[in-house]
Amino acid sequence: MGWPLTVPETITAAKDILLALAGIVTAGVAMKGLSTWRRQLCGTADFETASA
Numbered sequence: 001m002g003w004p005l006t007v008p009e010t011i012t013a014a015k016d017i018l019l020a021l022a023g024i025v026t027a028g029v030a031m032k033g034l035s036t037w038r039r040q041l042c043g044t045a046d047f048e049t050a051s052a
Contacts (some may be wrong), residue, residue, distance in 0.1 A: 005013065
């Protein structure tokens with residue numbers, strides 16, 4: 001792969017970069033969702049313990 005890149009090579013490289021970024025964003029959203037879910041579970045358990 002020489003420089004400058006051809007159009008198909010540029011498109012392939014851009015696709016690979018976008019897929020990597022999408023994976024990073026997806027992992028971040030998943031971590032945020034799991035954190036929120038864990039906080040909700042702890043809050044529900046504390047509420048049930050306090051009201052029992």
